Amino acid sequence: MNGKDVIIVTGADLAPEAVALLGDYELVFAGKKPQAAELAALARQHNPVGIIVRYGSVTAEVMDAAPALKVISKHGSGIDVIDQKAAAERGIAVRAAVGANAAAVAEHAWALILACAKSVPQLNARMRAGHWDKSVHKTIELNGRTLGIVGLGEIGRRVAVTGVAMGMRVIAFDPYAKTVPAGVTLVSELKQLYQAADVVSLHCPLTEENRGMLNRETLSWFKDGAILVNTARGGLIDEPALAEALDGKLYAAGLDSFAIEPMVVPHPFQQLPNVILSPHIGGVSDAAYVNMGVGAANNVLAVLQGSAAAV
Template sequence: MTADIIITEFLDKDAERFLTNKTSVFRDDQLAFDPDKLCSVAGMARALIIRNRTIIDTRLLDAAPHLAVIGRLGVGLDNIDMAACRDRQITVIPAIGANSDSVAEYVMTAMLVMMRPVWNATTAMIDGTFPRQLMGQGCEIGGKVLAVIGFGGIGRNVARRASAMGMQVMAYDPAFQPEAGLEVIAASLPECLAAADAISLHMPLTDDTRHMINAETISQMKTGAVLINTARGGMIDHVALANSLRSGDLGGAAIDVFIDEPPAKDALDMFRGLDNIWLTPHIAGVTQEATKRVSWMTVEAVAKHLSLG
């Protein structure tokens, strides 16, 4: 099977139909997990449309000599060999901003859940207990300090929502730029970690940010602080995180991204038995609305690049 455009992961059906009305399209959501098959069908493709599970490496690029553009249904690019794409003059188009609202809402939800964990009262209530005193130990987020680690588009979106709910916002970003009308304190990473009641990660995964949250940096955080990661899985040492949650040094954590997705069997065993951890399958930026925005932004950009009209 050959096609002008190959789609390896899910997208909005109407957006896919937009492309099939213009050119030949082959979609198989299992291609992300089968690099051999992807290489075998990519020979005539001028475009690939992918999410984060599809690995774009030199082997695939060599198998796709006509490839001109890669549409990324999302923003992270660590699954793409960008240097190899540049060498081959292949344009990579991420859907910047299209899922920002969904991620920001997830972060705010996670923060509220972890600071006031009434969600785990249901079983006790059904069993006939009435854990009012225990459940009444939660905190309001108004007046609390949020540290946004990485002040790009999504980080700013989170900061706006947190500020509107009465939080004081600090931010660490080597390329920090203030935003008019948004009161944010620029600070170093150690300053942010020491002051924050909640910490939200929004940095790209690089050699510098890999395991930036580890036993040492966790020890710099406030006792009872909440950690949220919607960025990349490699940024956190999960063993150190689990130890801090189990000891009570951290109050809670919400993790939406993992080094391998899906994680290998038993890869998350360090979190077993903890009731202050929220693990979700990389869905912070995946809502009905975000899927439509991401899909349409991507297919329209790819169609324009290929001059499909």
């Protein structure tokens, strides 16, 4: 032992810029797919003062295994993988690297929107199989169509502004939004958004209140032929209901997050030709990797140095 306080990283690596910031601490890496029991064992072994969460969940069991734990810092913005109630009860700070991957996720949302509207993966596959579908295929033109944004945080705002630039009518639902970008109209009800939008893009956090918010009833409110994109959290969607809606109701869906991750295989989505899948990769760009690591590290330092200053 080198006498340094320990910070556990629930992943196999961290950006060098973040590692440099944490030079006064010993970093212990939990590996690519850490399970809660494994994290609890590591916590018992090292009694960390901080945990940086890349993959997996941090449960009450993990917290109880680390009496010295002062801060749990998310490598990104989605803190639903941390038991926030348990952390609050134990006086452990929970922090998120808000906005660190906003540009990356917004770009990926647009990659999925365009891939759905222009059938990019399908046409690529057809070309590779020797087909030339120019006379039989029409793509969807987004100019003049309505984009519905659910959640106007940093990611949603970026997606919305791009929609305006693409010539779309952009509407958004976010009861907490204090301002909206130019060219974006707030609506007061989700049903109103679903009924009006040709493309719906989800950018809200997952809470117990909105879990399964897209289900058989709410999907029935969508326009026939609409596109749905989810780069937020898989738990927002009732997946069997979406699979049904993709069989005739919706034109396509682009999904980057799933109810269970990694996605359970086999999965009904694998058999649907009009759904485009990616492995929760939206926030994992070259720049976001650094931004999230540095943001998570700075959040850890702010809490630990604040604690040290208070002693």
